[in-house]
Amino acid sequence: MGIFSTVTEAFPRMRGEKDFSFARHTTIGCGGTAAAAFSPSDERQLVALLRFLKEQGIAHCFLGAGANVLPAEGRFDGAVIRFDGFSRLRCEGEFLIAGAGVTGGRLLRFAREHGLGGAEFLTGIPLSMGGAAVMNAGVRGAHIGDLVAEVRGISDGAVSVFSHRDCMFGEKKSVFQSGIAVTEIRLKLERMSEKESLARAADFRSKRAHLPKGRSMGCVFVNPQGKPAGALIEACGLKGTRMGGARISDVHANFILNDGGTSEDVAALLALVKRRVYEATGILLEEEIKRIP
């Protein structure tokens, strides 16, 4: 019996999809397929699913909005776990509690409707709140981790609550990158008028207007201590370099654009950039993007 049938037989109410296409569910738009994807609807179902997959020896990976991942080509004989079932949003005073599957746009609208603001720097960044916590998403000077009071997640088969300190947020980093499933985040916002929040959002949006258009994963490398990775790549003369259907943006050298290429094209370009920047500067660039599965 295949993975899809094995899981849906054990969890008849679980939403799932057979032969899941990574290309269709990621912003870079390439990659192969997974045997199945599942969308648990609550923490109990997710805990039970993770336990079941472990017992059955079925591999899994997590996927949010797919905006910072490079999926492998070929067939993943495992299960993709999605978080669209975790879609609740609620307010408790100045705290906003969001399920892992809530998108940034929805969160900002909800906050505004409740007279809250402070997260406008997320404007225009494609993300789910789970993926945002995992990656500590943000812009220079403002990251989601700064607002996080608590995160709920599944660690070692049980629900845990992570305090701000437990989350260990850093530059594009958090403790959740160790395989913990994020289910909900609790943000401390501030009282703000709708007008003020909209003005801040417009300001952040205008600062993003120059970013490259097309299929990408956003910035692919973490900025090494005090130096923008894009400037290092540009200084090596790599802007516009192409490998198959993947190319380094002419606009921002830390963006790789995919014009109908494969994950292998993108991976080859990443390797070339790392090698050339290392040869020229002695700096080994660290990938910001996550490779899945």
Ligand SMILES: Cc1cc2nc3c(=O)[nH]c(=O)nc-3n(C[C@H](O)[C@H](O)[C@H](O)COP(=O)(O)OP(=O)(O)OC[C@H]3O[C@@H](n4cnc5c(N)ncnc54)[C@H](O)[C@@H]3O)c2cc1C
């Ligand atoms: C055009 C463009 C512009 C961008 N601009 C920015 C920017 O300005 N600032 C910035 O910080 N980022 C930016 N990004 C990158 C991306 O938007 C962020 O990293 C975002 O946080 C990714 O969220 P996601 O839901 O898409 O996560 P995914 O890409 O789906 O996943 C990222 C990682 O988190 C894991 N994951 C996802 N959800 C969960 C979960 N619930 N529990 C456990 N693990 C999970 C995945 O397995 C993967 O390892 C940009 C991307 C694009 C395409």
